[in-house]
Amino acid sequence: MFVRAYLRASNLEQDARRAKGQLQAFASERGLKIAAWYVEKESGAKLSCPELFRLLADASYEDVLLVEQVDRLSRLTVPDWERLKGELMTRRLRVVALDLPTSWMMATNTADEFTGRIFEAINAMLLDMLAAVARKEYEERWRRQAEGQARAKAEGRYKGRPENTERNIGIASMLAAGRSWTAIQQATGCSRTTIAKIAKRQA
The missing domain is CATH 3.40.50.1390 (Resolvase, N-terminal catalytic domain)
Structure with missing residues (x-):
């Protein structure tokens, strides 16, 4: 065991x-x-x-x-x-x-x-x-966040999360160099969703 x-x-x-x-x-x-x-x-x-x-x-x-x-x-x-x-x-x-x-x-x-x-x-x-x-807690948190964003948009205050440009340029460079997604995650701490989004931009 x-x-x-x-x-x-x-x-x-x-x-x-x-x-x-x-x-x-x-x-x-x-x-x-x-x-x-x-x-x-x-x-x-x-x-x-x-x-x-x-x-x-x-x-x-x-x-x-x-x-x-x-x-x-x-x-x-x-x-x-x-x-x-x-x-x-x-x-x-x-x-x-x-x-x-x-x-x-x-x-x-x-x-x-x-x-x-x-x-x-x-x-x-x-x-x-x-x-x-x-x-249930996960769904409730996302529901509250969506409601807050909707209110902020209605009031003209919501601009979305700013992109981490420097990190994303680094991710793009590592993708271009053939680094694996797992290696990129370990190096940057980003999610696979973020890597997928940047990979899609390069496609």
């Missing part, structure tokens, strides 16, 4: 560093060693998360998938969450989230079979609930 830590952060340098320390502390307290780290900057509202699927591809039967919070793993729609959950179940991955205490005992093999099965069932139910809450 390996512990595989997954970090999804809005700001790779700041957010990932903070979460990494918390996950390391959690593992150390239980005498566990994190075998691999998977870090990416992608929206949790979509399934196109290369690092998460690299983790799934690397994982063996009953490995631990360690995350800071359930919403780092999913803010997905119901169909997408069911698909991801199916991938997790196929590999019998033990999802352990710091904000889900019932999952903590899944990080070890200390429970007897009956207790383990009970906690697996409870954990699966709570994972579903927290994933639904994360999706």
Whole structure:
């Protein structure tokens, strides 16, 4: 059994560093060693998360998938969450989230079979609930943002987010030099959506 830590952060340098320390502390307290780290900057509202699927591809039967919070793993729609959950179940991955205490005992093999099965069932139910809450919060935030933008437009105050011209020129240069999207993400901290937009301009 390996512990595989997954970090999804809005700001790779700041957010990932903070979460990494918390996950390391959690593992150390239980005498566990994190075998691999998977870090990416992608929206949790979509399934196109290369690092998460690299983790799934690397994982063996009953490995631990360690995350800071359930919403780092999913803010997905119901169909997408069911698909991801199916991938997790196929590999019998033990999802352990710091904000889900019932999952903590899944990080070890200390429970007897009956207790383990009970906690697996409870954990699966709570994972579903927290994933639904994360999706609801995501949709509500976007609804409020859209309403705020609509009001600002009506009042002539909305100008949109200014483009990071210097960064985008750098991304364009790296694309022209044949750098991979993953390498560009790691170098700039931008999303794959931003890279796709700049790649489309160059097409």
